[in-house]
Amino acid sequence: MKNIVVLVSGGGTNLQALIDAEKSGVIKGGKITCVISSNPEAYALQRAADNNIDSAVIRRKDYSEFSDYDKALTALLKDKKADLVVLAGFLTILGHEVISAFENRIINIHPALIPSFCGEGFYGLRVHEAALEKGVKLTGATAHFVNEECDGGPIIIQKAVEIKNGDTPEILQKRVMEEAEWKILPEAVSLFCQDKIKVIDNHAVIGE
């Protein structure tokens, strides 16, 4: 059984999707053992408490040097014996130390079809604002491994979502979550926990 540690900053609906997927048996070979938040007020912490999941808070602003924050987060993840780290709406950038300590063991969910509408500054509602501004007809979500390039790691699963007349960023965000994020994130986590993902030449290859 792999230990899954979920990093959050906000509402935690993706965390909830993972908790529900674990309960219903969609996630095989793994268990959510800890939730770590960058924000002590995050509702995601309440979801962890409601499900008797251990939790911790680590704030970037408590460290004057980024490298000290990076080291502290790495130490915390090791202390929690993480086999897999999931970024489920975690809004603090990860540093070299943590990314190298957990190479191809950190999965992020991004609310667009990478390489569209991704990279620095593209998070939360801003991603959907940009998609609507461009006038694309399809958007979606991407579950991918995290490497040193922001939103540039090996892609595990993507799912497309239609944009409809009259969409606002909020309406689109909700549809992308419901139709894509809450499905592909648990699927990607389950594949990882069953050792079904191999990374070859920066590509995630899904096996049987």
Ligand code: GAR
């Ligand atoms: C989700 O839409 C997630 O994809 C996005 O933040 C939201 C968090 O919602 N993440 C990013 O934009 C990362 N670049 P949640 O707290 O309800 O899961």
